[in-house]
Amino acid sequence: MNRTEEETGQGGRGEPAPETAEASGHDALPEEQRRILRRAIRLEWISLACTAVAVTLEIAMAGQSQAMKAAWIEDALALLPPLAFLVAVRRIRRRPHAEFPYGHHRSIGVAHLVASVALLAMGTFLLIDSAITLIKVERPPVGLTIVAGHAIWSGWLMIAVLILALTPPLILGRMKKKLTEPLHDKVLYADADMNTADWSSSTASIVGVLGIGIGLWWFDSAAAILISFSILHDGGKNLRGALRGLTDGRARTYDDAEPHPLIGQIEERARDEDWVGDAVARVRDEGHVFHVEMFVVPGDGRAVTGAQCEDLRAALRDVDWKIHDVVIAPVAEIPSTQAFRG
Template identity: 55%
Template sequence: MSARFGNTELPAEQERALRRAMRLEWVSLVYLVTAVVPVYLVMGSSQAMKAAWAEDMLSFIPPIAFLVAVRVTRRAPSPKHPFGYHRAIGVGHLVAATALLSMGALLVWDSATRLVTAEHPPVGLIDVAGHAVWSGWLMIVVLAWTGIPPVILGRLKLPLARTLHDRVLYADADMNKADWMTAGGAVVGILGIGVGLWWADAVAALFIAASIVRDGVSNLRVAVAALMDARASTYDGEEPHPLVREVDARLEALPWVGQARSRVRDLGHVFHVESFVVPAGGTAPMLAELVDARERAVAADWKIQDLVVVPVVELPEEFLPGVHEVVAGHDAGR
């Protein structure tokens, strides 16, 4: 396997993380096969089991999207795609988020309809080795298998998503970590049927569907923002990425630079940076100084695939909206 994202050669830590992430995604796919088949076989007419099965089916999307996107992002830039194919990560994230939101909304409608119409799901007895067994117990056993392993897989994937700055892997890990809630909600619904609370099944299904919708909305928001070239943020989309300030600080540490501000485009795993610098004293920098500035900034992190340094008389607000407020706050903190 090529240890690259396009033209970006991965450091040893990221190379190991990528290999491990790919192995975990293949393990996840194999596990999901062993989960969705038993759930389908025992779900009967339970709405909660149906919702749990649907979520397990949706869980196939992030691992597949990650494996496909990683393969695509290895391609080198071409005349048609001069920035490379790193946006494949964003496309995969958008596909996964859209699928989650669509299926979640459908399940919310289906579950709410069954609750309003007071549909009573039958959970009867089955014959096991000559003994009559309530089928709800089999459902609970199967749900335990669908709820515990994903939590372990999710916790193993999460630090790898941080190391690789991979939002598809993060979305997958986040869904895995929350799978115990899906299984737990379905168990509550099944037990509710067992004690005569017919509505517990539909309520549990609504809970599961709502969690799917929540995952879909949060991931869709981050995916769309990234594809719209929003400010570069951390892998979870929660905070501005600290690398932006790191690049500015490295440039401003140079003796010939008075001010520096950058706008950073998050391409997926890697960043494209445009840094505007105001020379101290208004003296134009030499070519060697610009080359040195670029090399110092690029050395800040492996994720900086490309960086351009643009000398300007003053920081251009039309390219850096709100730059005057940011600069004022920065200078006040000095």
């Protein structure tokens, strides 16, 4: 793929992005969403660089501190969401073909699942490891170190590193969260959540190190356990959302808080057609965009033409950019089941 394709998502000869339902990858996004996606990609590269530096410093200063160990492991985990995001957005550039007729939009969902599983697994490890340390009453030694010829308590150096480590996630997490809704990107949302956990865990680790300094050795393991609960919460929430999307659950908002309002909007738009008596949609979240199966009952026994279906298909896609792939299915009646009536 040449430079024009890589940066704009357009065709190989610089043509404008197609406006048909067959457009895929970045071509399925309006120009505003492409601009937001480019910004998100830049933020993720910055996140990778900042996190790599933070992990290196934390490993160097960890010693036998359980809280510092938890902090660098969580920061290492924070590399997964941006990596998964960058791989996914590159993969969705590929166009549909015989083996992947729906395109590759669900790469976003796969990336969400990968990050969620890793987050949940490592949260479990940290909880068990920290609890065992607390039960065994293992007191982590934090001694003195020589800096420029002066003896300094190593805890102060740990705290300085942790303060440096919490600053980028605090800033970048807020910047990413602002992009998640307009882009409808759940991986980016999970990453913003992870950034929140990062700076929160660094704060907890600072408390743990200070606890060691004043003789409360259990503060260290207690802080690590607190961090692990934060990881488990985020991992569980994101795992449920990822599995819902990949198993064709009803499309929900970017934060999985509720069913997406677009479902009701496109059903109302279909019913506005004078030849439609009733209409109900099944909507799947493909990543950034939705796949819609619109079941319509013709009014007053009218015959349905291909032109009418095509016009309705175009009208539904005009409701919102996320309505990407639409199938119109004329039926005699809508089944009165929970699968259709939510």
